[in-house]
Amino acid sequence: MDIDLRFERYIEDHKLFTKKDKLLVAVSGGKDSILLLTLLARYGVSVEAAHCNFELRGEESDGDEELVRAYCDQLGVPLHIRRFDTISYAHAHKISIQMAARELRYDWFEMLRQEVGCDYIAVAQHKNDHVETVLLNLSRGTGLLGLQGILPKRGNVVRPLLFLTATEVQVVVESLDVPYRDDSSNFSNKYARNKIRLDIIPQFEQLNPDFVSIMEDNIVRFQDAQGVLSLLVAQKRDELFVQVGxxxxxxxxxxxxxxxxxxxxxxxxxxxxxxxxxxxxxxxxxxxxxxxxxxxxxxxxxxxxxxxxxxMEKPDGWSELASGDGEMEWRDYVFAASCSTEVSIERNPAVALLDYDKLIFPLTVRSWQEGDVFQPLGMTGTKKVSDFFIQKKVNLFDKKNIPIVVNGNGELLWIATYQLDDRYKITENTQKVLKLVCNISKYEYK
Known part of the structure; x- marks a missing residue:
């Protein structure tokens, strides 16, 4: 089928946008984003392009910018370019370079979207990215929700290339003879996602050359199963629960x-x-x-x-952290939160390093409650927090003043300054780390 027809059908089938909408297209200069810009221009929707120069790869970054500028001129597409001092931002916010680049670009994309009156931000993730996400979630441990992959549309962000494999992207780019540049960092298997892309998926493709397409079919089945499960569970909940107030x-x-x-x-x-x-x-x-x-x-x-x-009506003694960056106070404690992609152990009882992708915000800090259980670091089973306190010889008065950090799903993350929950520790597969620093007194916190 003709690529333009497939592109149009995917957009219409998933109701991503209409030709009356205006899109801001994220264009890095790589083959995926250049192809997305090309197909959108051929589709006839109004677009503007956004390019980030993070000034991390010297002449290579400048070359990407020059290519994007020249190609947008050729297409007659308005282009917005933003240069970032990414290293300074990372140092100031105490996060990794990769995390800094992500925060900078998405914050700017959304600000620019509103400024130029665009309806959506279009990004160029394709079918292989979809499969990589599922495999990454599987490696960390996940339920059906983690097997849903990347959604074609979430909020103001649309992904119109999810119907193409990486191989198809390459073939189409060559057939259309569009210019692009490869980012050298994409060929390093330093990070887990790149290992999956460069090492693991090719191994599966040796077993079955259609592995990515088969996985996409599986993902559709996972999505269908999740939909059926949600429906049946909702029916069972309505059957069991009688509302009395x-x-x-x-x-x-x-x-x-x-x-x-x-x-x-x-x-x-x-x-x-x-x-x-x-x-x-x-x-x-x-x-x-x-x-x-x-x-x-x-x-x-x-x-x-x-x-x-x-x-429950929330007691006065509860505090919440709405995102992975900021502070929350609980009694005389202050918790400072920051995100990073640096996965390294820090042996400090006042610091918790948590696998960000397993967290559900907002996080809560509260005191111990009867019935609290957790899975102590290094253990496979659960333990009552009350038994843990007895082991540690914590008296009744003191245990009510020890902060307990709770995930949004109700599971304990950290008995602050004492013990981390094993389910949320960082591992070699962790992509993003939430660092929580517990400072004993808010009056001494700097």
Whole structure:
């Protein structure tokens, strides 16, 4: 099928945009982004181009800029160029060069989109990027949600090239005889994604040359399975949960007994309850009345014949961190957060290094609560935080003043200055690191 027709069909099938819209196209000078700009210009939609020069590769970076400028002139496409002092930005924000470049470009793209009146930002990720994302998530451990790959459209960002493989991109670029430049950093397997691209996928392609296309078919099945699962879980939730007030539900104990822990986890997932907490709840379902189990935002009461679920009113002693950069205060503690791609162990009890891609914001800092469990660093099983405090000889008064950092899904991340949860530690597959520094007194914090 003709490339222009395939391109048009993909845009229309996924309702990415219409010809009445205006797009800001991210153009690095590589084959992917140059092809995207070319096809959009041929499609007939109004576009403007944005090019970032991070001044990291000297003459190579300048050469990319010159090529983009010349090609946009040839197409008659308005071009916006921004040079960044990326190294200074990285040092000032205490993040890696790669993370600095990402933050700088996306912040600028969004600002520029609004400034020039564009409806969407178009980026040139293709089918191989889609597959790489799934393989990367698999290497870290993931459920069905992590197997969804890259979405064609998310917010103001669209990805119109996801229907092409990397090989197809190369063939089309050559057939259209469009100019491009290769970024030398793309050929280094220093980072996990590049290892997957350069080393792992070629091995699979030796087993089956159609591996990328087969994986795309699998991803569609994963997406379909997730959709079916979400529908069935929502139906089961409506069947089990009887609303008795605003943000309050009653659930029959007998009905709960008939469900497996796997299904219950998905049913209670929107309320932030982890599997270990639900397993503890099932263990005392008939033996104990009056027991309360907690997530970060909800509490579950085991009554005589029913379970009562309700949203907790947030106590005064809770603090939240909305993103991976900033500060939050809790009592006399200040937590400073920053992101980096540098994966190196730091042996400091006041510092937690967490795998960013496993985090769900906002993160919460609070005191210990009855029923809290975590997976201590280096262990495969879970432990009650109360038992951990007994082991560490922490008295009742002190344990209420120890900060507990909680993920958005209700799982504990860090007993600050004591112990990290093993599930969120950084590994050799970690791509992005959240660094949390706990300062003992906010009055001494600089």
């Amino acid at each position: 605003e943000q309050q539900w009653e659930i029959s104990k007998e009905a709960i007994k008939a469900q497996g822990i796997g299904l219950l986890y998905y049913v209670f997932e929107p309320y932030g309850f982890s599997k270990p907490v639900l397993e503890d709840m099932l263990a005392v379902l008939d033996a104990e009345s009056g027991r309360i189990f907690l997530s970060s935002t909800y509490e579950l009461l085991v009554d005589r014949t029913t379970l009562r679920l309700r949203r």
